[in-house]
Amino acid sequence: MRARLFRALYRIRRLEEEVARVYASDRIKSPVHLSIGQEAVSVGVCTALRPDDIVFGTYRGHALYLAKGGDLNAMVAELFGKATGCTMGKGGSMHLIDPEAGVMGMSAVVGTTIANAAGYAYALKLRRSDSVVVSFFGDGATEEGVFTETLNFAVLKHLPVLFVCENNGYAIHTHQTRRQGRADICAKAEAFGIPAERLDGNDVFGLLTRTQEVLKSVRAGGGPWFLEVSTYRWREHVGPGRDFQLGFRAEAECEPWIAADPVTRLASELSVGERAAIEAEVEEEIAAAFAFAEASPFPAPGELMTDIFQEEPDALAAR
Amino acid sequence: MPSPLVKARSTPVRDARPVAERTLSYVDAVREAADQEMSRDPAVLVFGLDVDDPKAIQGTTRGLLEKYGPERVFGTPLSEDAMTGAAIGMALAGLRPVHVHIRMDFLLLAMNQLVNVAAKSRYMYGGRVHVPLVVRSMIGKSWGQGAQHSQGLHGMFMHVPGIKVVAPSTPYDAKGCLAAAVRDNNPVLYVEHRLLHFQKGPVPESAYTVEPGTARITAVGEDVTIVGISYMQVECLRAAKYLEDVGIQAEVIDPIWLSPLDVDTIANSVERTGRLLVVDTAWTNCGAAAEIVARVAERLQGVRDLRLKRMGFAPTTCPTTPALEDLFYPTARTIASAARDLVEDGPTGWVPVERPDLQSIEFKGPF
Numbered sequence: 001m002r003a004r005l006f007r008a009l010y011r012i013r014r015l016e017e018e019v020a021r022v023y024a025s026d027r028i029k030s031p032v033h034l035s036i037g038q039e040a041v042s043v044g045v046c047t048a049l050r051p052d053d054i055v056f057g058t059y060r061g062h063a064l065y066l067a068k069g070g071d072l073n074a075m076v077a078e079l080f081g082k083a084t085g086c087t088m089g090k091g092g093s094m095h096l097i098d099p100e101a102g103v104m105g106m107s108a109v110v111g112t113t114i115a116n117a118a119g120y121a122y123a124l125k126l127r128r129s130d131s132v133v134v135s136f137f138g139d140g141a142t143e144e145g146v147f148t149e150t151l152n153f154a155v156l157k158h159l160p161v162l163f164v165c166e167n168n169g170y171a172i173h174t175h176q177t178r179r180q181g182r183a184d185i186c187a188k189a190e191a192f193g194i195p196a197e198r199l200d201g202n203d204v205f206g207l208l209t210r211t212q213e214v215l216k217s218v219r220a221g222g223g224p225w226f227l228e229v230s231t232y233r234w235r236e237h238v239g240p241g242r243d244f245q246l247g248f249r250a251e252a253e254c255e256p257w258i259a260a261d262p263v264t265r266l267a268s269e270l271s272v273g274e275r276a277a278i279e280a281e282v283e284e285e286i287a288a289a290f291a292f293a294e295a296s297p298f299p300a301p302g303e304l305m306t307d308i309f310q311e312e313p314d315a316l317a318a319r
Numbered sequence: 320m321p322s323p324l325v326k327a328r329s330t331p332v333r334d335a336r337p338v339a340e341r342t343l344s345y346v347d348a349v350r351e352a353a354d355q356e357m358s359r360d361p362a363v364l365v366f367g368l369d370v371d372d373p374k375a376i377q378g379t380t381r382g383l384l385e386k387y388g389p390e391r392v393f394g395t396p397l398s399e400d401a402m403t404g405a406a407i408g409m410a411l412a413g414l415r416p417v418h419v420h421i422r423m424d425f426l427l428l429a430m431n432q433l434v435n436v437a438a439k440s441r442y443m444y445g446g447r448v449h450v451p452l453v454v455r456s457m458i459g460k461s462w463g464q465g466a467q468h469s470q471g472l473h474g475m476f477m478h479v480p481g482i483k484v485v486a487p488s489t490p491y492d493a494k495g496c497l498a499a500a501v502r503d504n505n506p507v508l509y510v511e512h513r514l515l516h517f518q519k520g521p522v523p524e525s526a527y528t529v530e531p532g533t534a535r536i537t538a539v540g541e542d543v544t545i546v547g548i549s550y551m552q553v554e555c556l557r558a559a560k561y562l563e564d565v566g567i568q569a570e571v572i573d574p575i576w577l578s579p580l581d582v583d584t585i586a587n588s589v590e591r592t593g594r595l596l597v598v599d600t601a602w603t604n605c606g607a608a609a610e611i612v613a614r615v616a617e618r619l620q621g622v623r624d625l626r627l628k629r630m631g632f633a634p635t636t637c638p639t640t641p642a643l644e645d646l647f648y649p650t651a652r653t654i655a656s657a658a659r660d661l662v663e664d665g666p667t668g669w670v671p672v673e674r675p676d677l678q679s680i681e682f683k684g685p686f
C-alpha cells in the first residue's frame with residue numbers, strides 16, 4: 001500500500017510541476033489551479049473508493065481527477081486545448097471529467113457541484129446501488145447557500161454521499177477567519193445531523209483508513225458523512241507561481257506543511273530501488289502524456305457547434 | 320467607535336468642466352469614481368468578494384479600504400445570494416452600496432434578489448421605498464475563461480423593468496457612468512469587460528456623470544451604422560478602419576446605457592444610413608443586439624428601407640481551446656466583413672487582411 005500511495009502522490013505532484021514548468025511556454029492557454037501540497041486529500045480518499053464510486057470536484061481538480069483514475073493523456077491534452085482532451089478542448093482545466101472513471105465533473109463556480117453530488121447519490125439510492133458519491137470542495141464553498149441547503153437535503157434523504165471539505169485556509173487571498181464568524185466547518189455539518197470529523201491532510205494513511213471505515217456506514221445506508229481535511233496550497237490560487245510576495249500570508253506559514261509533505265515522507269520510507277523504479281515509471285508516463293498532447297491536433301472548426309445538445313439516446317443514463 | 324456615516328461631508332461636488340487632458344486607464348477611472356463618490360457621500364459603501372485583497376479587483380478598489388476603513392469597504396464571504404439581499408437591505412435603510420463581482424457569471428447566484436427584490440421593490444411597495452444599489456460585474460474573455468467565466472448576461476437584466484443596465488467602454492464613460500449609477504436612486508447593473516480594463520483614455524480629474532440614457536457617436540459616417548456594446552465597441556472602431564480601406568464610411572455608436580436605451584441617437588443614424596449592424600459581447604438570441612435592432616425596426620419601418628444584422632457570441636457555450644475560442648467571438652475583421660455585406664446588399668466574401676495596428680488585444684493568463 002505504501003508504494004501504491006507513493007506512486008499516486010508522486011504522479012500528481014510531478015504532473016502539476018510539469019504543468020507549471022510548461023506554462024511559461026504559453027502552450028497551456030488556460031487558467032490552472034494547482035493542487036500542489038494538497039494531493040494527499042484526493043489520494044487518501046480516492047484510494048478507499050471503488051471504480052464504480054463517483055466523485056464531483058472543483059476547478060482545483062487535477063489531483064482528484066488523477067486520483068480517481070481519470071485518463072492522464074486526456075487531461076494533459078485538455079490543458080493544451082487539443083481534440084484528444086477529456087472534453088475535446090472545450091472545458092479546459094476547470095471542467096475535467098472522465099465518466100468511465102467515475103469523475104463526474106467540476107465547476108468553476110464555487111459550491112455548485114456539492115448539490116450535483118447529492119443528486120447523483122439520490123439516483124444511486126433509488127437504483128439500490130451500493131456505490132457512493134464523494135463531493136470535494138474548498139473551505140470557501142461552505143459559505144455558499146448551496147452548501148447548507150445540500151447538507152439538509154442529504155440528511156433528509158439519507159443519501160450515500162461523503163462530503164470532503166479540503167480546508168486549505170484560504171479562498172484566493174482571504175483567510176477563513178476573515179470570512180467565517182465561526183471558523184468551524186465540522187460544526188456546520190453536525191448542526192444538520194451529519195457526523196463530521198477533522199483530519200490531517202498530510203496523513204495519507206490516516207485519510208485512507210478513516211475513509212474506508214466511514215464508507216462502510218455510508219455504503220450500508222447509514223446516510224451522509226462529513227470530513228474536513230486540513231491542508232495547504234503551496235502555490236498561488238491560480239497559475240504556476242507562488243504568492244507569498246503579495247503579503248497576505250507568510251512563507252513561514254507554509255514551511256511546516258512542506259516539512260510534513262507526504263510525498264517526501266513516503267519516498268524516504270521506500271527502499272531505494274523501489275522508489276527509483278516508481279519514479280522512473282511515472283516520469284516516463286508523464287513525458288508520454290505531454291508528448292501525446294503536443295502531437296494531438298486542435299479540434300476542427302466545426303467542433304465549435306457540436307455537442308450543444310445530446311442528439312443520440314443517452315448512453316450514460318442507460319448504464 | 321463613531322459611525323463612519325456621521326463623518327462630515329468632505330469634498331463638495333465639482334462641476335464637470337473642460338480640464339487639461341489627463342490619461343487614465345479604465346481601472347483607474349473606475350477606482351477614481353468610487354473614491355470620489357465615497358468622499359462625496361458617506362452613505363456609499365463598496366463591498367464584494369476580494370475587494371480588499373492584494374489584487375483589489377484588478378486594481379479597481381485599490382486604496383479604498385485604507386482611505387475609508389473596513390466598515391465602508393469590505394470583502395464578503397462567498398455568499399453572492401445573501402450578500403445581494405443584504406445590499407438591498409442596506410439600500411432600503413438609506414445606504415448606497417456598490418456590490419462588486421469579479422465575474423458576471425456569479426450574478427446568476429443572486430438572480431432572485433436582483434430580479435425579484437431589487438428591481439421590483441419600488442413598484443410593488445407602491446413607491447414607498449427605493450433601492451439605490453450598484454452591482455459591478457465583469458465579463459471575462461480569452462485565456463480559456465471558458466463556459467462559466469465568459470458570459471455576457473446584460474440582456475437578461477435589460478429584460479427586467481426596474482433595473483438599469485450600463486456597459487461603458489472608455490475610461491471617460493467608466494468614471495462618469497459609475498458616478499451616475501451611484502447617485503441613481505434605483506438598482507443599476509454596471510457591466511465591465513476584462514479587456515476594457517487595459518484601455519487608456521482622457522479622464523477629467525473632477526467628478527462628473529454620464530447620465531442614464533446617453534449614447535455616443537464614436538465615429539461619423541454615412542454608409543452603415545455599427546453599434547458596438549461594451550468591449551465590442553473597440554472591435555467596431557477597428558472594423559471602421561478596415562472599412563475605410565475599402566471606401567466605406569461607417570458610423571459607430573456606443574450605446575453606453577443599455578437600459579434605459581438612447582434609441583433616438585441610434586435610429587437617427589440609421590435613418591441616414593439605412594443599415595444597422597449591432598455587435599454584442601453576448602449571445603444575440605433575445606439579447607441587447609436583438610432589442611436594439613427591434614426598436615430601430617419598429618421606429619423606422621415604413622419610413623425607409625432597412626438592412627439589419629446582429630453579431631455576438633456564436634450560439635453555443637464558450638470553449639476554452641484557442642482553436643475554437645477564436646471562432647466564438649466577433650472580431651474587427653468579421654464585423655467589417657458583415658458591415659460591407661450590408662452596404663453592398665449581399666454576401667461579398669470579403670474579409671480584410673489583418674492589419675498589425677488593428678490586432679485584438681492578446682490577454683495572457685494565468686487568469
Ligand SMILES: Cc1ncc(C[n+]2csc(CCOP(=O)(O)OP(=O)(O)O)c2C)c(N)n1
Pocket residue numbers: 060108109110111137138139140141142168170171172237368397399425428
Ligand atoms: C460563486 C463564485 N463566487 C466567486 C468565485 C471566485 N472564486 C474562485 S475560487 C474562489 C475561492 C474558493 O475558495 P475555496 O472554496 O476555499 O477553494 P480553494 O480555491 O481554496 O481550493 C473564489 C472566491 C467563484 N468562482 N464562484
Ligand SMILES: [Mg+2]
Pocket residue numbers: 138139140166167168169170171172
Ligand atoms: Mg480554500
